[in-house]
Amino acid sequence: MHKKLFTIVVGLIVGHTGIFFCAAQNQTPDFSPVQVNSPLPYQVALRETSFGSASLPTLHSYSAAVHDGKWVLIAGRTNGLHDFTNSGSLNFPAQFQNHDVWVIDPATHQSWSRSLEDGSSGLSANQIASLTPTNQQFTHIGDRLYITGGYGIPGSGAGFTTFDTLSAINLDGIVDWVVNGTGQAVDHIRQINDPLFKITGGAMYEIDGRTHLIFGQDFVGGYTPGKNGGYSNQIRSFDIMDDGTTLSIANPSMTPQIDAYRRRDLNVFPVLKPGNSGTLEEGITVLAGVFTPDNGVWTVPVEIDYTGQPTMADPTAPGTFKQAMNQYHSAKVGLYSAAEGTMHELLLGGISLMTYDFGTGMFVQDNNMPFTSQSTAVVVDSNGNYSQHLLEAFPDLFDGENNALNFGANAEFFLARGIATFDNGVIDLDQLHGTTVIGHVFGGIVSNAPHVRGVAGAMSAASNRVFEVVITVVPEPATWVLLWSCGLVTLFRRQR
Known part of the structure; x- marks a missing residue:
């Protein structure tokens, strides 16, 4: 100033x-x-x-981690603020939903990207949809990026939804796939589904091995002005159990719903x-x-x-x-x-x-x-x-x-x-x-x-x-x- x-x-x-x-x-x-x-x-x-x-994406509302000094970016949107028409498909156009995984090295000013729709990803349409919405919750634990929820278009291509998916992404493997084209992306991604994760616009952090999914909402259908989703009004907590092969959660709990926690x-x-x-x-x-x-x-x-x-x-x-x-x-x-x-x-x-x-x-x-x-x-x-x-x-x-x-x-x-x-x-x-x-x-x-x-x-x-x-x-x-x-x-x- x-x-x-x-x-x-x-x-x-x-x-x-x-x-x-x-x-x-x-x-x-x-x-x-x-x-x-x-x-x-x-x-x-x-x-x-x-x-x-270096080629850099136009991107907002994405999920991210820093791994070995490199930035890893996934999901989000490539256009600006959503529109306010009476059409959900016009307000959140499908073509601006980011399907690329980006790896950016701030030290060498290099960048790499690969689409999850690439034939080498090995991912199904439903998996790709759950990995590419906007406003997910994410947290970086060890060498893994964990992502929940987000708002976007389901694998069927019909309508909009908030996803109920928890994804675990092995960062070593996904970076290797993006940069070198090694193997398949699916080999480095594990997913489970549960209504607990059906949140967008909240946040997710881990303390002492326990992960907390904080506030946000469950928005189903196309966004139009004045329409609201179902706010969680609470903290949802769970232990992530991930041995690199099998992903699950244990000891889920939810705090009481409080009106003053209606936040996203x-x-x-x-x-x-x-x-x-x-x-x-x-x-x-x-x-x-x-x-x-x-x-x-x-x-x-x-x-x-x-x-x-x-x-x-x-x-x-x-x-x-x-x-x-x-x-x-x-x-x-x-x-x-x-x-x-x-x-x-x-x-x-x-x-x-x-x-x-x-x-x-x-x-x-x-x-x-x-x-x-x-x-x-x-x-x-x-x-x-x-x-x-x-x-x-x-x-x-x-x-x-x-x-x-x-x-x-x-x-x-x-x-x-x-x-x-x-x-x-x-x-x-x-x-x-x-x-x-x-x-x-x-x-x-x-x-x-x-x-x-x-x-x-x-x-x-x-x-x-x-x-x-x-x-x-x-x-x-x-x-x-x-x-x-x-x-x-x-x-x-x-x-x-």
């Missing part, structure tokens, strides 16, 4: 389409202040980088916090998401403990944190400082209820949820207190008509090789020094306007741009200490 920042407290908000004195359809009518120019222990910069002549298309973070006797406690935090029953935005985080049990603070309590920005699924990064006991959850662009106007120094609320390149950090201190802070946005890039481009929605972050992390993938902030490229943001939806629905000249598309995520650690100020020894005064500089 080359523009000057000012500290703001959110008050009366002017929307893009009018004035909103409150946001009654959202979970809460007001929001916690977004702090500007905060003294965070780091600065974040996003800068576009070129992969030269959200940002979910594996997190850490101080435990007893100096230990660290793993958990999961759900930030915001959509939609409330009145088509609003959820604002109060849901915390999930290491056993998979969710809790949410009272939205009406004076001290409850209410998220103001970046409520929709975007590229995201988690960092934890064990020295400070502080978790930092970076939300990079996407779709946001509020944005910052640098001309007026005011925050602007738009209940229609505009695209934005602005980013924030949600910080949770050692006492569990939340705060939100404005970060540097994606770089200023423009289309051929000089319209500013927005990035981040439905994109993914890929960790760089050699970055120290905790067991759950959270970056160890205390191990970062100076300026470090911690990874890259790839793909997602790019738009040339805050809103593209019914706006002349506005468009959205799937992006194939790559952005480095650069963290610069900000040294804490030094203190000068006086020591009295043997009648002499010694002055030395101590770094905190």
Whole structure:
């Protein structure tokens, strides 16, 4: 942000389409202040980088893993934001459902792809359909990528559905198949079906061998405006049993369905916090998401403990944190400082209820949820207190008509090789020094306007741009200490 920042407290908000004195359809009518120019222990910069002549897909809402330093991408869509007609087949055209598996090497700037419809895949039409929808849930455990659900066209080619499939993909084998054409893809994929997995737009993470499928919905039939799926309103947990040949699950459980957990298309973070006797406690935090029953935005985080049990603070309590920005699924990064006991959850662009106007120094609320390149950090201190802070946005890039481009929605972050992390993938902030490229943001939806629905000249598309995520650690100020020894005064500089 080359523009000057000012500290703001959110008050009366002017929307893009009018004035909103409150946001009654959202979970809460007001929001916690977004702090500007905060003294965070780091600065974040996003800068576009070129992969030269490498072919890169236009892709969003896909599933991904980092394996041996390479990015593995599967499923998702190759066009932009879905349409809003009364025809499901027009809103989610079949030709834009991604059938390719991509392998990208960020070190050598090489890429490879192979279609799951290739004759060498050995996959049936039903298997291909279940591996190519949009908005699946995925988690990377060891050398395997596990994927559940997603919304797309079934193997019969008739209608749309949310899949009830759990897929286990051996990454060594699938990368070899894509890059070298070795064997068949089917040799490296195992699948089972169960209504438990019939979710799209949620998230999936593992803690201590137990996998948690978080929120989302079961949407059946073509998407049309105003139509809703059946929200899960719960956490579904199970143990994945996978010996490389046979895939199954054990000990499935479901938490009670809670109306305030009616959420999808959200940002979910594996997190850490101080435990007893100096230990660290793993958990999961759900930030915001959509939609409330009145088509609003959820604002109060849901915390999930290491056993998979969710809790949410009272939205009406004076001290409850209410998220103001970046409520929709975007590229995201988690960092934890064990020295400070502080978790930092970076939300990079996407779709946001509020944005910052640098001309007026005011925050602007738009209940229609505009695209934005602005980013924030949600910080949770050692006492569990939340705060939100404005970060540097994606770089200023423009289309051929000089319209500013927005990035981040439905994109993914890929960790760089050699970055120290905790067991759950959270970056160890205390191990970062100076300026470090911690990874890259790839793909997602790019738009040339805050809103593209019914706006002349506005468009959205799937992006194939790559952005480095650069963290610069900000040294804490030094203190000068006086020591009295043997009648002499010694002055030395101590770094905190």
